Amino acid sequence: MTHQLSDLSAEGLRALVAEQLERSRARTVQLTDAVDTDDLVRQHSKLMSPLVWDYAHIGNQEELWLVRDVGGREPVRQDIDELYDAFMHPRADRPTLPLLGPAETRAYVGEVRDKVLDVLDHVKFDHGRELVDNAFAFGMIVQHEQQHDETMLATHQLRAGVPVLDAPPPPPGRRLAAAEVLVPGGTFEMGTSIEPWALDNERPAHAVRVAPYFIDTAPVTNGDYLKFVLGGGYEDARWWSEAGWAQVQKASLVGPRFWDLVDGQWTRTRFGHSELLPLDEPVMHVCFYEAEAYAKWAGKRLPTEEEWEFAARFDPATGRTRRFPWGDESPGPQHANLGQRHLGPAPVGAYPAGASPLGVEQLIGDVWEWTSSDFRPYPGFRAFPYDEYSLVFFGTDYKVLRGGSFGTDEVVARGTFRNWDYPIRRQIFAGFRCARDAQPAELAAAEHSELV
Template sequence: MNHQLSDLSPEGLRAFVGEQLERSRARTVQLTDAVDTDDLVRQHSKLMSPLVWDYAHIGNQEELWLVRDVGGREPLRQDIDELYDAFQHPRADRPSLPLLGPAETRTYVTEVRDKVLDVLDHVKFDAGRELVDNAFAFGMITQHEQQHDETMLATHQLREGAPVLDAPPPPTGRSLSSAEVFVPGGVFEMGTSIEPWALDNERPAHGVHVKPYVIDTVPVTNGDYLRFVLGGGYEDPRWWSEAGWAHVQKASLVAPRFWSQVDGEWWRVRFAHQELLPLDEPVMHVCFYEAEAYAKWAGKRLPTEEEWEFAARFDPSTGRTRRFPWGDESPGPQHANLGQRHLRPAPAGAYPAGASPLGVEQLIGDVWEWTSSDFRPYPGFRAWPYDEYSLVFFGPDYKVLRGGSFGTDEVVARGTFRNWDYPIRRQIFAGFRCARDPRPEELHA
């Protein structure tokens, strides 16, 4: 998907939207058909909704925006709007609601999709309406479904029982010529005003000056992080912020989530598989505080959101801001580990074709990367098409994550896409890379 969307004919745009809707639904069906009825209705963690809630919520949002708003059609199930309003009911309370059962949910989302495809057949993309310009509402709903699919994938990671998901392994890694990359800094265009399906918090494009810095070539690996664990990192308040140390003690953290030590060996649980900890994969299921503490222990810091995006998008040889580290081409399997293709992060060095011009790798896919930045609006931000997507979350309570994970779909994983979460969250597929200020000799090399 690229910003040449506007170059497509109405028929071409219709076909493209249809493909994206079909792709996202196939993934939703895979994630929900993989488990039995009991697993669909059970709450596997207080942090997550039952899978059946996510499934019906996907259909309800599609009905609200595409059937009723874009299509101007009669509601199918207005009676369930309140049940599937994410702001009405916290996740912990959703199992006690009178939710649609699995069979009723499948019938409902199928009926909604039938109506949506009819709307798609008849909608005029040149009607002068912002919501349908470049098929934005369809893109928003496709992304919404893919984002919930990643949330459902995280629920799968939390469920107990036999493994139900399978995928081939990612490409093998390779040794890197350097563990760090010097970034000369400069002015670049952060965010976007032209990416047609970009969401409101990614807009508008604005110039940002970034000072020179040094950033890790790849995300911090399990092997790197294990040294922090074995070195007593979780027992030494020197490495932790005041809030981080308080959380470590309150939550009794001793290692990343899903890690365990058995007879002197470290293991992890990955989608119900018990496996020896792969030392060359990016560390995952760490919260912001853990990432921050490791960085301090390593004599570094977390990158700011601006530094992350500069490393991912700026080409110093041309002075141009790219869509992705490798250029403007949409992600292919040679560039990045996305779309649940492999069900795990790829080893360090697995995607040389996805490197930035400066040689920073695996910025897109594998693991979401914590930054040091609070989630704030860009200058000139406009909440659109609804306040509840971004506006209500801005402030110091949430930290920004960038780049996407192995569970993020390519329709979401833009170089400008911004994710955010509480700094204590560990169930998401999140890791990090470190940055630091350059030494004097690096500045004058």
């Protein structure tokens, strides 16, 4: 995905949108065709919708925004709008609704897509309507489908039964030169005002100053986290916030979700496969409270959202804020583990080409990274095109995650993209890296080494 959409001709933009729509739908079909009818309609966890709900919801959102709004066409199935309104029905209640069955769902989303492609053939991108400029509404819907595809992938992780998904392993890792990187601090442009398909909470670009700090070169690994577990981390209230310790006791937490101790050995279950815990992979399926406790135990803390984005986007040599850690080029397979190309995080050190100018690695892809920041609007925020995407979630209930996971598509995984969730959530593909304040002596030593 290029951020220079405005440079494309109308036909070039149509071709790009058609390609992205096709790519997202192919992934949706893969995730839903992989299981039988019973699995499609079953609720595998009260935290998640039945897969068939996600599938029809994808089609309904596409109908609402592209067929009815952008296209001005007659509704396809106005009678089901309420069923697939995410704010009308909590996930736990959705299996009790009179949902479309799998065959009816496939027919519905197929009919909607046919109409969308016809709208795409006729829409004018240059008539000054913000929703259509640079094909924004189409980009929003592509991202919506890819986000639900990642949600459906998380549902696959929660389902019981024989494995149904397959993918090649990620590239091997390598030993890192240093465990942490000194980030010199400074002022940078956080967020964006120019990325055409950026969503409202990423906007507008604004100047932010950060003090010098250290940040881990890579996400915390299973091996690192296992030391916390074996060291009694879940039994010692010292490391936990009051809310975190309450959650440990309420949920009987003893380790990351999907970890098990079998015959004295730690294993991990992923998409139906159980295996010995891979020590060099980023830890995953930990909640915010677990990340926060580990960081305190390690003598560190979680980075703020501003520190995370500064490490990911700022180039100290030029003073520029990049689109991605490696530059402005869209992610390729050499840069990051994205798009369900592999079915799990890659070992630490697997993507040297994706490093930031300071040498921070795997900021994009592999695992979402918890930050210490609450989900707040940027200065000058404006809800667009509807309040329910971001506005209703702002506040202290949600913590921000950054960077994307192995299940996040490249059309979503911008350096500015903001994810958010409740601090107790563990079913998402989330890990973390630590940060710490830079001490005056460390800054002086770093400055001296640059002068020598």
